[in-house]
Amino acid sequence: MAMSDDELGMLIRRQAARHAPPGGLAQRIGRALRAEAVAAPVSATAPKRRGWWPSLAWFGTGAATAWGLALVLLATPLPPTDALAEAVTANHVRSLMASHLADVASTDQHTVKPWFAGKLDFSPPVVDLAAEGFPLAGGRLDYLDGRTVAALVYRAGPHVINLFVWPAAEGKVLAPAFSTRQGYQLAHWAQGGMQVWAVSDLNAAELHNFALLLRERTAPRAP
CATH class of the missing domain: 3.30.200.100 (MucB/RseB, C-terminal domain)
Structure with missing residues (x-):
């Protein structure tokens, strides 16, 4: 079942509160986002959507993968x-x-x-x-x-x-x-x-x- 924007935002904030981000998290997320952007760039003609948390459908598969990576990294501290x-x-x-x-x-x-x-x-x-x-x-x-x-x-x-x-x-x-x-x-x-x-x-x-x-x-x- 697909998450709403509010549910996704709440899940990310809850994970961030529970787990201290491992060292280099920002750099790893940045690299993942850049890699996804090269592999599947967002169309310049895509319709604009309103709202603080854009939907996963709007960002496409690449952004969904990046958000999933962020959640996994937040929940997996370094040994x-x-x-x-x-x-x-x-x-x-x-x-x-x-x-x-x-x-x-x-x-x-x-x-x-x-x-x-x-x-x-x-x-x-x-x-x-x-x-x-x-x-x-x-x-x-x-x-x-x-x-x-x-x-x-x-x-x-x-x-x-x-x-x-x-x-x-x-x-x-x-x-x-x-x-x-x-x-x-x-x-x-x-x-x-x-x-x-x-x-x-x-x-x-x-x-x-x-x-x-x-x-x-x-x-x-x-x-």
Whole structure:
């Protein structure tokens, strides 16, 4: 049964109120509308209709498809891991643009680790991988996943690696997972009661190596 204009408008507003739009929603809707416009342009001789919400018959199949896409996107937020990966990438880019990589700039892990004391409700593991080609450069406070986290800064030649660390839910353990966002390489894992995200413009092989080295150095020791 076809919806009236008022019913369609009410449905869209109700969905928007229930669900926070995922990142990039406006861009995706815009691309869909432009694609439909190219595929099935509206005739210049089409009769004009009045009303705030034009009917689906007036817009034609293309617009109906776009409205349907909008409703699906509103009702389908990004998975938590994907949303967190987007936030990690955004924080990495922001730290580079703001020229504020470190609140404590030091290559000494015994200077960086104590700096976090009293500023966080956990103690992040801090290791120096200078001998392996990834020297520590400092640390700062950052904000992710609804809380304050530790951000450790490493370098690999001219490249910056941001390492975000905070307690893992229920002390879960996760094997490393690798992905790419906006041209940046990401690595994510959890061990020793902490979850860790590493992000850099290093190539994938180098970030894999960094992640594996760091996991080995911070792995809980057997009693």
